[in-house]
Amino acid sequence: MPDPETIxxxxxxxxxxIQAAVDKAGRKRDEVEFMVVSKTWPxxxxxxxxxxxxxxxxxxxxxxGMAKIPELPSSLEWHLIGHLQKNxxxxxxxxxxxxxxxxxxxxxxxxxxxxxEEGLYPDVYLEVNLAEEASKYGFTQKAIRRDLESLLELxxxxxxxxxxxxxxxxxxxxxxxxxxQLRELRDALETEFDLKLGELSxxxxxDYAIAIEEGSTIVRVGSAVFGPRGSK
Ligand SMILES: *Cc1c(COP(=O)(O)O)cnc(C)c1O
Numbered sequence: 001m002p003d004p005e006t007i008x009x010x011x012x013x014x015x016x017x018i019q020a021a022v023d024k025a026g027r028k029r030d031e032v033e034f035m036v037v038s039k040t041w042p043x044x045x046x047x048x049x050x051x052x053x054x055x056x057x058x059x060x061x062x063x064x065g066m067a068k069i070p071e072l073p074s075s076l077e078w079h080l081i082g083h084l085q086k087n088x089x090x091x092x093x094x095x096x097x098x099x100x101x102x103x104x105x106x107x108x109x110x111x112x113x114x115x116x117e118e119g120l121y122p123d124v125y126l127e128v129n130l131a132e133e134a135s136k137y138g139f140t141q142k143a144i145r146r147d148l149e150s151l152l153e154l155x156x157x158x159x160x161x162x163x164x165x166x167x168x169x170x171x172x173x174x175x176x177x178x179x180x181q182l183r184e185l186r187d188a189l190e191t192e193f194d195l196k197l198g199e200l201s202x203x204x205x206x207d208y209a210i211a212i213e214e215g216s217t218i219v220r221v222g223s224a225v226f227g228p229r230g231s232k
Contacts, residue, residue: 037222161199179214
């Protein structure tokens with residue numbers, strides 16, 4: 001179980017590395033959001049992060065969010081970062097301010113329909129599976145070009161940008177080409193479709209500094225804050 005001092009120190013270390021990465025890239029600190037991924041950690045441990053003044057959190061499962069989010073201060077902001085099953089959409093919408101894992105047109109259409117019924121306008125990211133890994137969800141580059149017009153017609157969805165989970169690699173540097181490709185895809189789609197996608201949800205514990213150098217606007221960091229999952 002992590003202790004409050006360790007969590008405090010980890011947050012400070014990450015904040016310093018984020019600052020160093022934005023400096024290196026000639027960017028501004030307020031262009032990058034820092035999400036703490038609290039999946040698997042109990043409410044008492046998440047509260048330690050809250051006690052340090054942190055307010056932005058991510059969970060990958062709706063069920064876990066339903067159990068934890070109501071137990072924590074209502075001033076926090078929660079994002080869903082894991083695959084959203086269609087039968088969980090109605091429960092997810094009021095809990096999560098943003099959905100990072102819109103991974104198919106069909107899912108987007110269902111979220112749009114249910115958001116309409118619930119009177120909501122969710123902020124979403126389109127998850128891209130650049131490496132076309134069979135084990136991962138997300139639009140291929142081909143699919144996103146095919147589906148983007150239809151996605152833009154879903155008037156309840158505020159599409160903020162693109163999201164990626166790059167293939168697991170031995171070295172953090174090996175993620176860089178995927179971050180570059182996601183940025184280039186965003187830029188290309190903005191030109192081709194004459195729109196503003198803007199944001200890039202990319203970077204995890206091992207590679208968030210690299211992601212920021214390549215244009216990330218929101219990093220999703222778990223184990224660098226809490227230590228390895230399953231180490232309770
Ligand atoms: C678990 C998870 C993270 C955080 O991973 P760490 O390596 O622990 O930082 C980020 N994004 C997604 C989609 C995740 O599922």
